[in-house]
Amino acid sequence: MNKAARPKPAGLWISKTVVRVLLLLWTLIVLYPVFWTFITSLKNNQQVMLGKPWDFPSVMHFENYANVWSRAHFGSYFMNSILVTAGSTILSLALASTTAYILARYSFKGRGVLYFIYIASMMIPTTLGLIPLFFLLNDMHLSNSLLGLTLVYSVGTIGILPLGIFFLVGFYKTLPKELEEAATIDGSSLSGIFLRIMLPLSSPGMITVGIMNALTVWNEYIMATVLINDPMKYTIPVGIAVMQGEMQYRTEWGPLFAGLSISMIPVIVMYVIYQRQITGGLTAGALKG
Amino acid sequence: MIKLNNKPKAGYAARRRLFIAGFLLPTFILFSIFTIYPLLRGLYLSFFDWSGGSETMNFIGFGNYKDLLDDEVIPGAIKNDYFLVFWKVILIMLFATFFAVSLTRLKLKEYGLYRVIFFFPNIISVSVIGVLWSFIYNPHLGFLNSFLSLFTQKSVDTNWLGDSHLAMWSLLPPSVWAGIGFYMLLIIASILGIPSSLYEAASMDGAGQWKQFTKITLPLIWEQFKTSIIHIVITTLNGSFIIVKLMTDGGPDNHTQVLGYYLYQMGFKQFHLSYGATIGVLILILSIITTLILQRLLRRDTIEM
C-alpha cells in the first residue's frame, strides 16, 4: 500500500467504493452471458419456451451434451484450431521478427517504401482477398488443407503479419544498441547477433504479438469457411456456425447451447491455467511497444 | 543505424547485403504471394462483370464503379460502418481507460482477478459471441427483455434486432463487450510503464486523481491510446462483417448493412463476385483515408508537463 501523501483518505475511500461497484457490475455483465449459456444448455425446448430465461432448469437435460457431441466433431475442431493457430502464430512471428529487425536497425534503399507497404496492407479487407486466395490455394494443391489455411493466416490478407512487423519494429527501436555494438566488436556474425542477442531481448514483444495474433487466428471465421469444406477439418468457429445453421432447421436450442458450452469449456480451462501468461504477456510487451 | 566502419574485413558490404536480403526476402515473397497478389487480383476483378460461377468474365472497365455510385445501399452501409467505428472507439476507449486507471491507480487488491475476468470475452470465438447475443436479444426467449420486465409493469417485448431504429444500436453492446478487455490490457501496460515518482510528486503538490489522470496518465499513454484507436478503427471497418452476418444479415431492410457484409452478400449471395471486389476496393480506400485523417487528428505533443 502506498502510504505516501494521501490528501483526502475519505474521498479516496468513496471513490474506491464507487469504482468497486462499477467493476463488480461489469464483472456480472461479462460473466452472466456465459453462465446463461450453461443454464440454457441443460434445458429442453419446453423449458426454453417458458419465457423464463433466468430460471434454472427444473430437470437437467444432460443428454443435450451427448446429443451435440455425437453429431459435431468437437475433438477434431479443437485439434484443427490448435494446429492452425500454433502453426500460423509461429510462422508469422518468425517472418515478422526478421523483417522488423532489419527495418528497425538497418538503413537501405527502399526501406521506407517497404515499411509503408506492410503498414498499408493492414487495411486490406479480409474478404477482398478471399476469392483470389481460394484459387491460389487450389493451384498450389493446398485447398481444403490445414497447411493452406495456416499459410493464409500467417501471410495472407487477415493482416497478422503486418501487425507483427508494425509492433516489433517499434519494439526493436526501444532496445539499446550498445549490446549489438559490443557483440560486433567480439566478432559475432550478423545473424548471430540477431539470434543470440536481439531475439532473447525482444521476447516480451514477441509474446505480446504472438498472443494478439493467436487470438485473431483462433477466432477467424470467414477464411476458414470458404477455404475448408471437409467437416473433419473445420476449425471451432466454422464448426459452431455450421452447428448453428443445422440447429436452425431442427429448433434444438438446448443442444445448440450445449455445443457453445463445449466449445468454451477447454478455452476457459486453458485460460484459467495460463491467465497470468496471457494477460501478463500482453502487458509485458506492450509496455515497451 | 549501426555503422560498422571499425570492421575493415573485405566483403563486409556484400555480407551485409546478403544478410539483409536473407532476412527480408522470405517474408516479402510469401507476403507478395498471399497478400499482394490477391489484392491485385481483386482490383483486376473489379473491372469485370463476373458472377463468380461461370467460366467467362466480361471486361466492363469502370462499370462496377459507376454502379457503386448509383447503389442506394452503399451510403447507408458507409454510414453504419462509421457509426460502429465512432461508438466503438468512444465506448471501448472510455471503458477500457476507466478500468485500466481504476485497476492500476487505485491499487485495488482484486486487480489481478478483474484483469483476468475483463479480458475473458476476448478469448471467446466470435461465432459464439454472435450466436449467444442473438439469443440474449431474442424478443421472447432472451434474457434482456426478461430482465427489463423486472422493472416494468407490462412485460417488455422490444424487438432489438428487428426494429429498424434499434438494430444498429443493438450491434454495439456485443462488439464493445468483446473488445474492452484487450485494449484495457494495452492501456494498463502503458500506465505501469509510467514511473511512480511522477504520481508521488503530483500527490505531494495536492493534485487529485482526476488531475493526475489528465496531467500525467493521459499524456504519457497517448501513444498507446492512439495506436489502440487506430487499431479499433481498422478492425471495425474490416471486421464488422462477422457480427452482422451472425446477427442480422444486414436487415431489416439494410438498416444494419455494413460494407463488409454487403461485399459478402453481393459476391456470394447475389452472384456478383466482381461487384463484391469493387466494394472491397472501396473499403480499402476508406480505411486508408480514415487512418491518415486519424493520424493527423491524434497528433499531439506526447508529453505536456
Place this chain on the structure above:
Amino acid sequence: MNMKLRKKATGGMALLLVLMSLAGCGGGAKETTTQPTPETKSTAQTDTDKPKEETKDTQGSDPKVTGDFEIQYFVGGYGDSWWKEMLGEFQKKYPDVKIKESAGSQINDQMKPRWIQGNPPDLVYIDGAGSNETQMVKDDQLMDISEWVKQAKNVDGEALTAPLIAPPQDYGGGKNYTIPLVFGSWGTFYDESLFKEKGWDVPKDWDSFLAVSEKIKAAGINPYIHTGKYPYYIVGGLLNSGFVSENGDNPQILKDQEANKEGSFKNDAVAKTLKKVVEMRDKGFFDNASFGITHTDSQMLFLQHKDAMIPNGLWVENEMKKDVPQGFKFGFIPSVMQKPGGKVVAIPYTSNIAIAKKAKNPDAAKAFIEFIFTKKEAVRWAELTGALMNVKADLDSSGASDVVKTAMKYFNDPATIVAPVFKLNADLEQTENDATIALLQKTITPEEWMDRMEKAAAKSR
C-alpha cells in the same frame, strides 16, 4: 548464450514439426474425403456416412453404372432420411458404384468453390440458402438434359416425365436443365384445434380473414406472425397469391415478374395487394416479434399459440414435428386475399435436381434420377418428409400428413388457381425481401415498394 541458441533451435524444430504435421493432414486429405478420415479417432461418431451395406445383394445389378458417384444435397426441413434410404437402395441395386454424399445445411456455401473451380459433384439437389438454379443455368454449370428427359424412363419402365406434377422448367428455347423433385405450396397455416376451441371461423377470403383476425386480436393473441429474417416466407405465403387474385386470377403476372418485365411490379394488382398488407399492418395484426427472427423461432411462437396464423410452406409440419404441442392440429389455406366468392390461389414451389455440366459420372446421375422418380419413392418421400414429391401418387393410404393431403385436394380442385412455378433472380428476390420488410415497418409506402422493384427489374434486364 548457448542455452539461448539451443532454445531457439528447439523452437525451430517445433515449428518444423507443426508444419510437417500440417502438411501431413493437408496431403492426406485430398484422397480421403470420401470416407471420414480415420486418423481423427476422437470423433468416431459420424452421421453423414455412406450406407453400410455395400456388398450385400448383388442380383439385378446393371453393369453400366459403376465408378464414383457424388451427390450434393441440402439438408433442411425435409431431413435426410429419404436421401439415406434412396442412396442405400441405389447402392444395393448397383453394388459397383461408389457413392459420395456431400450433404448438410451449409452445403451450398461449402460446395460453391468446387463449382467455381469446375470440379462439381455429379448430381445436385438445389435447395436452401445460397442456392439458385436460375443462376446456375446462367453460369452454365448445369447439363442440358432437354433431349434425355424426353425419352428417359424410370426404373418402373414408365416415361420419366409422365407422372410429374410440375414439368421440368423451360429455360427458353425448350431447354431443360433441372427436374423438380419437391413440389409444394405456400399458404397460411393455423391450428385447427385452437380455431375450433375459440369458435373462430377459418378464413375463406379477405373479408373473413380480416374479421377473424379482429377476433383473434381481441382474444389477446397476435393474429399473424412471419419470418422477418427471411421475408420470402411472407412474400410466398401472402403477397404472391394476392398479386394473382388482384390480377383477375391471372397468374401470368408472376411469370412476368420472373422475366423482369417492365410494369410487372408496378400495376393495379400489386398496388391493391400492398394496400391490403398495409391494412393488416395498420390494424396491428402482425406480431412485432416477427422482425429479425428466423423461421424456426417464428414457428415456435406459432406453435405456442402466441400467434394464430403464419405464412409458410408445406414442409413446416414435418420441420416442427417434435415440438408440436399435444392437441395441435395443423390447418392450411393456400390464400386469403381473394374477394368473397373468389377463387383460391395456390402458389407452388419446387426444389429441383440437376446434373452438373461437368459431371464426371453423368450416367450414374441419370440412373439415380430414373431410380427415384417413381410412385413408390414418392410415397416414401411423403411418409418420411411429410411433404410432396413432384410425382403424382396415391397418398390417401400413405402415412403422409394431413396438411399434405389437404394441399393435394386443393391442387386437384378445379376451383383452385394453381400458379405456375416461378423464381425471381437473386437480386430481385433480395430487393423484394427488403422492400417488404420496409413496408411492414412503415419506412416506405406501397408506391416506393413498387418503384424499388421496378428499378431492380430494370437493372436486371
